[in-house]
Amino acid sequence: MSTEPGQGGGDAALDEAMRERRRLIGVAYRLLGSLADAEDVVQETYARWYALPPRQQDAIENVGAWLTKVAGRICLDQLRSARARRERYVGEWIPEPVPGSAELISGWSGGAEVDPADRVTLDESLSMAFLVLLEAMTPAERVAFILHDVFRYPFPEVAEIVGRSPAACRQLATSARRRVRAERGAQPPTDRHSRIVREFKQAWEALDVNAMIGLLDPDATAVGDGGGIVSALPHPLHGSTPIARYFVAIARRGGAGVQILEETVNGRPGLVLRQDGAALAVLAFDIAEDRVTHVWAVRNPHKLGPWMDD
Structure with missing residues (x-):
């Protein structure tokens, strides 16, 4: 209407x-x-x-x-x-x-x-x-x-x-x-949040499990949302080591031309996976005491409309 x-x-x-x-x-x-x-x-x-x-x-x-x-x-x-x-x-x-x-x-x-x-x-x-x-x-x-x-x-x-x-x-x-x-604890300044997200990105691109473990809180949680349309974590994943290994495994399976880009997600530094201009996933982070405590990865294409290139 x-x-x-x-x-x-x-x-x-x-x-x-x-x-x-x-x-x-x-x-x-x-x-x-x-x-x-x-x-x-x-x-x-x-x-x-x-x-x-x-x-x-x-x-x-x-x-x-x-x-x-x-x-x-x-x-x-x-x-x-x-x-x-x-x-x-x-x-x-x-x-x-x-x-x-x-x-x-x-x-x-x-x-x-x-x-x-x-x-x-x-x-x-x-x-x-x-x-x-x-x-x-x-x-x-x-x-x-x-x-x-x-x-x-x-x-x-x-x-x-x-x-x-x-x-x-x-x-x-x-x-x-x-x-x-x-x-909710105190949130880090944007520049510190950005630095940690950037280090996470670099470790992910380098397939460096140990570096990712060092950036994640030992009790960190990762949640994925594929909406039953694309593959994603079926249940929340807990612990720095399982999360780091999961993300490295994803990177190893990734197709050619997939880029991990730093972008602002809901007002905070985050990451977007793109291939040929299309958004494959949007990642948001919660950070406390310079460690990543939560990672939310949205892959459901019905939720990625605003992220698609014109």
Whole structure:
């Protein structure tokens, strides 16, 4: 369904609605972990906006708030049905990686008063490690936490989306925040993260198992997502030695012309495997104390659309 201007409402309201698109995609992506699903949500949100008679559009005082409420409720419905869909998914499910920084799907983050200790920046909320953490939350926790702590929506507005009281939404966000604090350590500066990823790449290209083991935390975990379409790790792989041997074995089996390139993945340094311009895999890393603690490798071609060369 088209989301082009020209249907219903005054020009000012229409312009205001269209300016919200990037922010809405940013909210929906963080809630769903899928850029494709986020774009579908925003498409549906605008379809509902256009379906309103001009008089109803003109009566909406805050178009952005109305659009966010609609998009948030659609996301909440999708999150509630996601568990069943994930059970049918072949292999491990990893959030869809996006290229570049948070500017791609950023958005407005002003409004609610948030304790500085509770703030989560747009860049932090885009990282693969953060998105994976969100997967363990209940749908209501995830919505309350993202909308309040990341996008700074006040709890009364969050409550209208979640369908609970502002006090209950505050408790949901607190519970989610506690989970994040317990599982997320301090992140290294980007330059240090980049250096470690570069060393991992060099060791991988050199087929140097020992060097890779030295870069991996002894309790590191590697997860692959092929979606049942292409081969990938069927289950998470644990331990520095098994992970290093697995990646070296992949490199030895790789076809001619496969390149390992350093690129920004979800706002952090990562790696992309390319062959003849096509993306074969996107790798995101979590790093603590100069060791790689997690590697997420997305190979499902349905999740690599944004990475394909024009």
